[in-house]
Structures are given as C-alpha cells and as structure tokens.
Amino acid sequence: MKILLVSFYYAPDLCAGSFRTTALIEQLKNNSDLEIEVITTMPNRYASFEAGAQEFEQIDNLTVRRIALPSHKSGMLDQIKSFAAFYKQANKLVSGKKYDLVFATSSRLFTAFLGARIAKRINAPLYLDIRDIFVDTLKDVLNPKVTFLLKPILTLVENYTFSAAKHINLVSKGFEGYFVYRFKSASYSWFTNGIDKEFLRTEAPVESELNDSAPLTVLYAGNIGEGQGLNTIIPELARLAGDKYQFKVIGDGGRKAALVEASKGLTNISFHPPVNRDHLIQEYLSADILFLHLNDYPAFEKVLPSKIFEYAAVGKPILAGVSGYAAEFINKEVDNAEVFYPSNHQQAITSLNNLKLSQTNRDSFIKKYTRTNIMMEMANSIISYGDKK
Numbered sequence: 001m002k003i004l005l006v007s008f009y010y011a012p013d014l015c016a017g018s019f020r021t022t023a024l025i026e027q028l029k030n031n032s033d034l035e036i037e038v039i040t041t042m043p044n045r046y047a048s049f050e051a052g053a054q055e056f057e058q059i060d061n062l063t064v065r066r067i068a069l070p071s072h073k074s075g076m077l078d079q080i081k082s083f084a085a086f087y088k089q090a091n092k093l094v095s096g097k098k099y100d101l102v103f104a105t106s107s108r109l110f111t112a113f114l115g116a117r118i119a120k121r122i123n124a125p126l127y128l129d130i131r132d133i134f135v136d137t138l139k140d141v142l143n144p145k146v147t148f149l150l151k152p153i154l155t156l157v158e159n160y161t162f163s164a165a166k167h168i169n170l171v172s173k174g175f176e177g178y179f180v181y182r183f184k185s186a187s188y189s190w191f192t193n194g195i196d197k198e199f200l201r202t203e204a205p206v207e208s209e210l211n212d213s214a215p216l217t218v219l220y221a222g223n224i225g226e227g228q229g230l231n232t233i234i235p236e237l238a239r240l241a242g243d244k245y246q247f248k249v250i251g252d253g254g255r256k257a258a259l260v261e262a263s264k265g266l267t268n269i270s271f272h273p274p275v276n277r278d279h280l281i282q283e284y285l286s287a288d289i290l291f292l293h294l295n296d297y298p299a300f301e302k303v304l305p306s307k308i309f310e311y312a313a314v315g316k317p318i319l320a321g322v323s324g325y326a327a328e329f330i331n332k333e334v335d336n337a338e339v340f341y342p343s344n345h346q347q348a349i350t351s352l353n354n355l356k357l358s359q360t361n362r363d364s365f366i367k368k369y370t371r372t373n374i375m376m377e378m379a380n381s382i383i384s385y386g387d388k389k
Contacts, residue, residue, distance in 0.1 A: 005037065005039070007040050032060075166186060193371075222251050231259040234269065250274065293342060295342060
C-alpha cells in the first residue's frame with residue numbers, strides 16, 4: 001500500500017506538529033508492506049532557529065521530500081506566502097502519482113485542504129489529523145473587520161476539506177462538538193498528543209523537596225504567539241511574585257517583542273532563543289516549576305496543548321493558565337498541577353504559591369499517554385482506511 005503523508009512540519013523542526021508527525025512515521029515505517037512518501041517543508045518553525053535537513057531522503061520504505069520556503073517570520077502575510085509556496089510545490093511533487101491513501105495533519109486548515117485537493121484529484125481516501133480549529137480560532141485572534149471578510153471564504157474551504165474526508169482524527173475531545181455535528185459523513189477518532197520517548201525517565205521519580213534557598217525558576221518553553229498570550233500574564237505575575245521567583249522564557253514567535261516590551265524594568269524575567277530537544281529536556285529538569293498559558297479566547301477552551309504531556313512527564317510542578325477542556329484534563333489527569341483562569345494575575349499568584357515544590361511521580365499518566373502506544377494505534381487505524389479503498 002502506498003501512503004502519501006502531508007505535514008507542514010516534520011523532524012528536525014521544533015514544534016508539536018513536527019514531533020507528532022515524526023512519531024507517527026516511526027510507527028508506520030515498521031510495516032514493510034507500506035510505501036510511505038512524506039511531503040513537508042525544510043525546518044521553518046522559528047526564524048531564529050536553524051536545523052540542518054536534506055530536501056530529499058530515502059530510507060527503506062520511507063521517502064521524505066522537503067520544500068524550501070521563502071524566508072519568513074510569524075506574521076499573517078508571511079504565513080500566507082509560506083503556505084502558497086508549499087501548496088504549489090507539493091502539487092508539483094505529487095503530479096501524475098497514485099496513492100492508496102492520503103493522510104494530512106493540520107492545525108491551520110490549509111495543509112488539510114491541500115490533502116483534500118490531492119485526494120480528490122487521484123480518487124484516494126482522505127484521513128485527516130486535526131490539531132486545531134482554524135476558522136473558530138480566527139474570530140478571536142484577528143481584527144473583527146478582517147474576520148468578517150475572511151470567514152465566508154474560509155468556511156467554504158473548511159466545508160470542502162472536511163466533507164472530503166473518509167476519517168477525521170481530533171487531538172482534543174474538546175473539538176467534538178464543533179466537528180461531529182457539522183461533518184457527519186466522516187468517522188472520528190481521538191488519538192491525542194502524547195509523551196515522546198525523549199521525555200521518558202529510566203527511573204521512577206523520587207519524592208524529594210526541591211532546594212528553595214535560591215530563587216525558584218519558573219520556566220516557559222515554546223511558541224510566543226497570540227495564542228499563548230504570555231504578554232498578558234508573565235510581566236504582572238513576575239511583579240507579584242517578586243524576587244523569590246525567576247521567570248525564564250525560552251522560545252520565539254510573533255508576540256515575543258510585545259512580551260519583552262511589557263517586561264521592561266523587571267529583573268526576574270530572562271529571555272532565551274529556541275533550543276533543540278536534548279537541551280530543552282535539560283532545561284525542564286533544571287527548572288523548579290513549568291509554566292503553561294493560553295490566551296483568554298473562547299476557541300482555546302476546546303484545545304489540549306501538547307505541552308501538558310511534555311511537562312507532566314518530567315515530574316515537575318506545573319502552573320497552567322488554561323480554561324475549558326484543557327483545565328478539565330489537567331485537573332483530572334495531572335498530579336501537582338495548579339490551574340488558573342487565563343490572564344488572571346491574582347489567581348495565578350495564588351496557584352503558584354499552592355504548588356507542592358517537589359518531584360511528583362506521574363507513572364500512571366506516563367503509561368496512559370506514552371506517544372509510542374498512541375501512535376501505534378493511530379498507524380493501525382490509518383492502514384485500515386487504506387485497505388478499505
């Protein structure tokens with residue numbers, strides 16, 4: 001069986017989409033009866049981070065073709081240009097080819113749309129993996145006038161895309177209400193994000209009090225965009241927390257400048273560029289508290305950030321500014337994690353002070369959400385839809 005897999009991000013890029021897709025490919029390629037072709041991009045998640053990668057790779061039953069994108073940052077126009085280049089080149093690469101199944105993983109809709117276009121053209125089943133609700137999110141993050149102009153067009157694209165799918169996987173149960181009642185022709189599954197092997201410890205965490213003689217390090221590592229809304233919470237939280245805490249921010253994104261500006265004059269906040277995964281894990285282990293935040297937008301009440309799984313795996317206390325499904329998930333599944341409402345500084349400082357400053361054994365969580373197990377099940381699901389052609 002020949003499978004085309006379309007993903008805007010893939011190893012060695014640094015983002016949740018890359019980690020998820022790479023883990024899935026690791027499972028799919030174990031099946032020698034499969035011929036897998038990946039169409040993706042050269043590493044591009046952060047303009048400030050470069051990772052070497054080849055435009056063409058072929059190892060056994062896996063072929064990877066990476067498309068070079070125009071230089072860009074995180075602005076809307078740059079993202080449109082980047083996707084237009086990806087769309088054009090991807091269609092050229094698959095021209096005249098036949099596949100038994102098209103799989104596309106997408107957070108911003110248009111990679112899913114590209115998968116739908118290709119699947120329609122070659123009359124192949126389409127399996128979508130959806131990591132965000134793009135149209136629902138736009139109304140919260142864009143100017144209302146821009147949203148008014150774009151939403152009718154994007155709704156048409158959304159309807160075309162999801163109506164073309166044979167099967168849709170949703171990474172968050174919070175997405176169920178949006179999709180299942182709109183797009184009834186597809187079947188659904190919920191293979192979530194999970195914990196990659198790099199984050200799995202060889203020994204169970206040992207309960208021990210952390211050293212609090214020095215300032216406690218509160219670490220955020222990841223994208224710094226409108227969705228995270230860090231500029232609405234970290235500066236004021238740092239002021240309230242005082243010298244007892246040192247806030248360390250690792251990453252880049254479209255709202256980093258706003259965060260840096262809002263943090264001027266504060267000596268207990270430091271900023272650092274993106275790092276590779278090995279370095280990132282060491283940063284997690286060196287921190288006292290791991291921090292997560294989503295902006296106070298209704299669309300984000302449905303999401304389940306992949307960062308939760310990474311943070312939980314290393315056993316550190318977690319401070320999370322989330323609402324909706326993510327808050328429910330953390331409260332139910334993650335021990336020694338305090339949740340506060342997004343951008344609420346007073347709740348945040350109270351939650352911060354309520355954390356137990358010790359290593360936490362989360363073995364049951366790790367066993368339940370190990371990425372390898374989740375992706376193994378998902379790989380079997382994908383193969384089954386190719387067999388149904």
